[in-house]
Amino acid sequence: MTVLVGYSSKYGATAGIAERIAATLSTAGLPAEARPVADVHDPTGYDAFVIGASAYLGSWRKDATRFVRRHHELLAGRPVWLFSSGPLGTETTDAEGRDMLTQAVPKQFAEFAESLSPRGTQVFYGAMDTSKLRGRDSLVGKMPAVEKILPNGDFRDWPAIDAWAQDIAREL
Numbered sequence: 442m443t444v445l446v447g448y449s450s451k452y453g454a455t456a457g458i459a460e461r462i463a464a465t466l467s468t469a470g471l472p473a474e475a476r477p478v479a480d481v482h483d484p485t486g487y488d489a490f491v492i493g494a495s496a497y498l499g500s501w502r503k504d505a506t507r508f509v510r511r512h513h514e515l516l517a518g519r520p521v522w523l524f525s526s527g528p529l530g531t532e533t534t535d536a537e538g539r540d541m542l543t544q545a546v547p548k549q550f551a552e553f554a555e556s557l558s559p560r561g562t563q564v565f566y567g568a569m570d571t572s573k574l575r576g577r578d579s580l581v582g583k584m585p586a587v588e589k590i591l592p593n594g595d596f597r598d599w600p601a602i603d604a605w606a607q608d609i610a611r612e613l
């Protein structure tokens with residue numbers, strides 16, 4: 442059994458999460474490969490899938506969405522987990538008192554719940570370094586109103602990521 446931990450990451454935060462999940466699965470005895478989904482042209486050799494991408498403006502990154510749509514028949518017949526990385530900061534609720542992780546579920550997850558019936562979906566806190574943002578992200582990221590909801594820093598919750606990966610290993 443080999444697990445694909447496929448990811449789409451713009452600045453590296455989600456790639457780090459995917460590498461960590463693959464390492465945790467491997468340590469648990471399940472061979473796992475972390476690879477950008479854009480490089481995976483033929484996924485038929487994988488027995489299970491963990492697919493993750495960062496969210497920008499409410500949407501999962503396009504190449505992860507494209508990968509899942511293109512291979513949905515294969516994925517629907519095998520165990521699949523999805524994750525998203527995004528919310529920044531140490532708050533657990535937003536200004537309206539709503540759960541940060543629930544609010545950050547990318548809109549594509551509703552579609553994939555129907556087309557794939559994933560065994561699990563999860564949102565993880567992300568990471569951002571405003572000095573590394575490019576193009577439009579740089580303009581948006583530096584807007585004073587946005588800086589409040591998208592603070593700089595690495596907020597990835599490694600214990601939560603490890604626990605999720607260990608649950609997957611147990612299920613498989």
Ligand SMILES: Cc1cc2nc3c(=O)[nH]c(=O)nc-3n(C[C@H](O)[C@H](O)[C@H](O)COP(=O)(O)O)c2cc1C
Nearest residue numbers: 450451452453454455495497498499527528567568
């Ligand atoms: C312009 C911009 C928009 C963002 N929009 C969202 C969003 O809608 N939801 C969210 O959870 N995170 C959002 N984020 C935060 C990123 O998803 C987060 O930094 C993520 O961990 C980046 O991962 P990556 O480096 O793998 O792309 C946004 C960040 C920027 C710079």
